[in-house]
Structures are given as structure tokens and as C-alpha cells.
Amino acid sequence: MPQLWNDAIALLAVLIMLAVIALLIAGGLLAIVRRTPRRRRAQIAQMRWQEEQLRTLSRAVEQSPSAVIITNLDGSIEYVNPKFTAVTGYTLEEVKGQNPRILKSGYTSDEEYTRLWNTILSGGEWRGQFLNKKKNGEVYWEAASISAVKSSDGRITHYVAVKEDITSRKEAEEQVVRQNRELTLLNRVIETATSTLDMVEMLTTICRDLALAFDVPQAATALLNTDGTTYEVVAEYLAPGRTSALGVHFPVTGNRIADHIMDHRAPFVLADVRTDSRWPATPENRQNIKARGTISMLIVPLLVNDELIGTIGLDSVERRVFTDDEIVLASRVAAALSQSLHNTLLYRQLHASESRLKATLDNASLGIALLDPQGRYIRVNNRWIELFNYQVAPLSHHSYFDFIHPDDTPTFREKLEAMQRGDMETFLLEVRLIRRSGDVFWGEIAVSSIWTPEGQLEAVV
Structure with missing residues (x-):
């Protein structure tokens, strides 16, 4: 899309230059001395055709969707089209004789203006973007094509700028x-x-x-x-x-x-x-x-x-x-x-809470074990390890039933299943326990349940 606008702007600039050149030619034709009636009629027809072309070019510039500015060699504005007024708020009467710098917002660097003038003074075309300022102080973005207008003998007589408001695109x-x-x-x-x-x-x-x-x-x-x-x-x-x-x-x-x-x-x-x-x-x-x-x-x-x-x-x-x-x-x-x-x-x-809990468990005088609802070990404290003479690692392969005497297992299982159903939250049971060495000793087990907010049994202590 930016390339299409640039091509359109360049084409409009060419049309404007042709219009200026045509004006110069028309002026010369008006001075032609009358010769033969036939030749005179041909000259009049030619002049009328040129006048119509000039009117067409003038209407094209006047009705252009792009702003057009024409300045003299000193940079003073001689012409702006209605689109310029619509965009900037300045009328032709207000800007005639002024320099286009009245639109400057201070955004474009001096180096860029130097490149612009070097380009058009040498007869080239400069293309770029400005962040300019309207009459009401509002800033706007525009894409510009600026070039020289030359007479039939190649002399630069004017400069023409064709500009497109691209504020919406930039935003x-x-x-x-x-x-x-x-x-x-x-x-x-x-x-x-x-x-x-x-x-x-x-x-x-x-x-x-x-x-x-x-x-x-x-x-x-x-x-x-x-x-x-x-x-x-x-x-x-x-x-x-x-x-x-x-x-x-x-x-x-x-x-x-x-x-x-x-x-x-x-x-x-x-x-x-x-x-x-x-x-x-x-x-x-x-x-x-x-x-x-x-x-x-x-x-x-x-x-x-x-x-x-x-x-x-x-x-x-x-x-x-x-x-x-x-x-x-x-x-x-x-x-x-x-x-x-x-x-x-x-x-x-x-983490701090877990650290405190671990410290409390490890320093307790009673053996404490944390089990899942199926009776598998999650964590034990130091006293429990001392009682059963087990290391922590192998415990993940055991359930609590492995350490209860077979004769006491049915009673413990019955109590645990009742807890799993929610019939009780705690129970106290005296059973025979088995150490790693196989030695049997009597112990008292106090069992408590831990429940999730949804009412599911989460763990047993």
C-alpha cells in the first residue's frame, strides 16, 4: 500500500509539472503572428485543445485527494490546493508568500532537511515522511514527494510537493x-x-x-x-x-x-x-x-x-x-x-511450615508415621526409625500392615476401613509390632485422619 501511494504521488507531481510547462507553451502560442486563415484556425484549435488540457490538469490538482504545494525558488508558497487546506487548516491566502516551515513540528532533523534540499536542488526527487503541525497545533503524519519543476530549457523554476496524510496508518x-x-x-x-x-x-x-x-x-x-x-x-x-x-x-x-x-x-x-x-x-x-x-x-x-x-x-x-x-x-x-x-x-x-513440621516430628519422643489412605508410608520421624530399625528409603515399598503382627492385623484393618468410610476420625489400639529383625514388641497406636476440603480422606497419622 505505501508503494502504491508513492507511485500515485509521483504521477501527480509529473502532471503538475506538465501543467506548468503547458502554461509556458500556451503563452508562447498567444504571441504567434497571424499568417493564413487556415493556419490561424489550426492555431486556434491547438490553443483551445491546450486550454482544455490545462483546465483538466487544473481540476485534477484542485480535486486531488493529496495535498499539493507549489513554491518559487526561494521556497515561498505560491499555490496550495483545497486538500492542503482541508488537512492543515491553512487557506491559500494565509500561506501565500510563507515558507512551508510553518508546518514544522520540530520532529524532523536538520540533517534530513539538508538531504531534502540537496536532492531537489540537483533536480532529483525526494521522498520521505514528516510529522508536521496543523494550524490548530495538532500534529499529523504525511508522506511527501518533493521535486523541481523545470522550464523547456531545463531551468528549475518552481518546486512542487505532493503530500498524503498517513496519520491513521502510522497510528x-x-x-x-x-x-x-x-x-x-x-x-x-x-x-x-x-x-x-x-x-x-x-x-x-x-x-x-x-x-x-x-x-x-x-x-x-x-x-x-x-x-x-x-x-x-x-x-x-x-x-x-x-x-x-x-x-x-x-x-x-x-x-x-x-x-x-x-x-x-x-x-x-x-x-x-x-x-x-x-x-x-x-x-x-x-x-x-x-x-x-x-x-x-x-x-x-x-x-x-x-x-x-x-x-x-x-x-x-x-x-x-x-x-x-x-x-x-x-x-x-x-x-x-x-x-x-x-x-x-x-x-x-x-516450605517454612513443612520445615517446622519436620523439626517437630524429628524431635518427638514418640514414633510418628504419615500414611496414605491405603496404609502406604509417606513420611516417618527419627523415633519411628529407631523403634523399627528401618531406613527411610525401603519404606516406600511397605504398608503399615507389614509391621503389625498377623494376629492383630484384622482388628487394625477393620478400624482403618471404618475411618476410610468416615465412621470415625481417630482410634486407639494396642497391638503387637514387628521390628526389621523380626523381634515382636507391644505398642499402643493412636491413629488420626486428615481430610480434604472436598471430604476425601487424604492421609492418616
């Missing part, structure tokens, strides 16, 4: 880029979160991905302490030469930013932390901000079941306006990170 392209960036970043967050249970490693990697995606030199994650009074920076990404904020604490009390995030559960933008009164102006904070050179910040809450557990912040060393799309993207990353962080914290708690 669609930028939307695709934004979506790809968002998907890439979210995929990285998910991949990182599922590949490690190390919380600091996970947070550090995600801070790096965020900083690179937003083109900022620093990103940091701060978590609330257990009593909810202080934020602590626990992970960060730093560009070379940046000052670390690891271990820095931010109080919650009297912190207007923390209050806003706590109340609204929404992102918070600081345009300039040096002058914004909402930034907690503690001596430590002022020193850290000065050392890091931070000017603008985007702070996004980390929420688990709508409970605030921390924030992730992006620092810019230049004054920056974070766009709505960027804030939405950061919020989505924070949501994915929050869930992963929640899972990691749950794993830590479960």
Missing part, C-alpha cells in the same frame, strides 16, 4: 508496536515468574525488563514490612553509573504517595520529585533522589486480593510524561508480578 502501526511490546514484556514476566522461586532474583529480572521496555535507567521494587509501617527496596535494576537504592526505607505514616496508593489502589505519577510536595521529604529521601538524579517517577501498586503488598517504581532522569498506554502496561506487569509474588510467598510459607 495503526504504532498500536501494533505497542501491543507487541506489551505482549513481549508480559511473556517475559510470566516466564521469569515460572522459572524461579527465588523472590529477589525474580523481582530483579522483572525490574530490568521494565526499565529496558520503558527506556528508563532505574526500576525498583519496594515491599511493605509485616506490620505495614515501612516500605523497603528489596530489588532493583540500575543502568551503569546509577546509585543503588537497595535497602532504603520509606515510611508509610505521613507519606502522601503511600496514602494515595493505599486509598485508590492505582498508579501514581510524579512529574518532578524535586518540587512535588507529595514526595516524602525526609533527609534520607532527599539525599537518595539527589544522588540518583531522579526527576520523574511512575509508581505502580502490587496488589494481592486487593491487599497492598508493595510497589514497583520507574525512575526517569529527565522530566517525562508517562502516557496512558505506558501506565496501563506497567499496571498489567504489576498485576502479573503480584500474582507470581503471592505464589512465591505462599511457597515460602509452605
Whole structure:
């Protein structure tokens, strides 16, 4: 599609140049001296045909779906068509005698303008794109073809520009880029979160991905302490030469930013932390901000079941306006990170709980065994191993019935089956037990059941 527009623009430029040349020729024909009546009639017919061609070319330019600008050699505008007015808001009367630089937005580099002029001054055609500014200040994208208009003797007399508004196309392209960036970043967050249970490693990697995606030199994650009074920076990404904020604490009390995030559960933008009164102006904070050179910040809450557990912040060393799309993207990353962080914290708690349980079991004075509903061993403590003189590994091939005297097995099985049916939750039984060596000893067994929330027997202790 862009190539078709470029070809159409080039064709229109040729038509305009032909129109200008035809005007010059027509002027010469008007000066032809009358000769014979027949010759005069032929000349008049030729002139009428040329006039009709000129009117056709003029209508083509006037009705063109592309904006057309014609300037003199000094670059002053001599003509613009109605499409130019429709796109820019400027009428011919307003721009006549002006330079096309009135449309400049400051986006196109001076080097590109130099290449443009070098091309058209040498008689060539320049093609490219501008981000220009309309009369009302609105910016728009346009594809342009600019070339020289030459007289019959080859002299450059004018310059013509044919331009097509491509704002919608550029916006669609930028939307695709934004979506790809968002998907890439979210995929990285998910991949990182599922590949490690190390919380600091996970947070550090995600801070790096965020900083690179937003083109900022620093990103940091701060978590609330257990009593909810202080934020602590626990992970960060730093560009070379940046000052670390690891271990820095931010109080919650009297912190207007923390209050806003706590109340609204929404992102918070600081345009300039040096002058914004909402930034907690503690001596430590002022020193850290000065050392890091931070000017603008985007702070996004980390929420688990709508409970605030921390924030992730992006620092810019230049004054920056974070766009709505960027804030939405950061919020989505924070949501994915929050869930992963929640899972990691749950794993830590479960691991700590299991460690405490194992320590309790191993230090117990009674032999304790954890069995599945069929009586197979899942775990035993040290005292149990001492009583039966067994190692842990071979136990996976045994059931509890293997260690009960055959004469006592029917009674134990009956009690266990009653427990499996839900007729009882615990029972106490005195039976004869068998050690690995074959020795028999009397023991008292206290059995309890563990049930799932769905009412299924999960294990027996």
C-alpha cells in the first residue's frame, strides 16, 4: 500500500509539472503572428485543445485527494490546493508568500532537511515522511514527494510537493508496536515468574525488563514490612553509573504517595520529585533522589486480593510524561508480578511450615508415621526409625500392615476401613509390632485422619 501511494504521488507531481510547462507553451502560442486563415484556425484549435488540457490538469490538482504545494525558488508558497487546506487548516491566502516551515513540528532533523534540499536542488526527487503541525497545533503524519519543476530549457523554476496524510496508518502501526511490546514484556514476566522461586532474583529480572521496555535507567521494587509501617527496596535494576537504592526505607505514616496508593489502589505519577510536595521529604529521601538524579517517577501498586503488598517504581532522569498506554502496561506487569509474588510467598510459607513440621516430628519422643489412605508410608520421624530399625528409603515399598503382627492385623484393618468410610476420625489400639529383625514388641497406636476440603480422606497419622 505505501508503494502504491508513492507511485500515485509521483504521477501527480509529473502532471503538475506538465501543467506548468503547458502554461509556458500556451503563452508562447498567444504571441504567434497571424499568417493564413487556415493556419490561424489550426492555431486556434491547438490553443483551445491546450486550454482544455490545462483546465483538466487544473481540476485534477484542485480535486486531488493529496495535498499539493507549489513554491518559487526561494521556497515561498505560491499555490496550495483545497486538500492542503482541508488537512492543515491553512487557506491559500494565509500561506501565500510563507515558507512551508510553518508546518514544522520540530520532529524532523536538520540533517534530513539538508538531504531534502540537496536532492531537489540537483533536480532529483525526494521522498520521505514528516510529522508536521496543523494550524490548530495538532500534529499529523504525511508522506511527501518533493521535486523541481523545470522550464523547456531545463531551468528549475518552481518546486512542487505532493503530500498524503498517513496519520491513521502510522497510528495503526504504532498500536501494533505497542501491543507487541506489551505482549513481549508480559511473556517475559510470566516466564521469569515460572522459572524461579527465588523472590529477589525474580523481582530483579522483572525490574530490568521494565526499565529496558520503558527506556528508563532505574526500576525498583519496594515491599511493605509485616506490620505495614515501612516500605523497603528489596530489588532493583540500575543502568551503569546509577546509585543503588537497595535497602532504603520509606515510611508509610505521613507519606502522601503511600496514602494515595493505599486509598485508590492505582498508579501514581510524579512529574518532578524535586518540587512535588507529595514526595516524602525526609533527609534520607532527599539525599537518595539527589544522588540518583531522579526527576520523574511512575509508581505502580502490587496488589494481592486487593491487599497492598508493595510497589514497583520507574525512575526517569529527565522530566517525562508517562502516557496512558505506558501506565496501563506497567499496571498489567504489576498485576502479573503480584500474582507470581503471592505464589512465591505462599511457597515460602509452605516450605517454612513443612520445615517446622519436620523439626517437630524429628524431635518427638514418640514414633510418628504419615500414611496414605491405603496404609502406604509417606513420611516417618527419627523415633519411628529407631523403634523399627528401618531406613527411610525401603519404606516406600511397605504398608503399615507389614509391621503389625498377623494376629492383630484384622482388628487394625477393620478400624482403618471404618475411618476410610468416615465412621470415625481417630482410634486407639494396642497391638503387637514387628521390628526389621523380626523381634515382636507391644505398642499402643493412636491413629488420626486428615481430610480434604472436598471430604476425601487424604492421609492418616
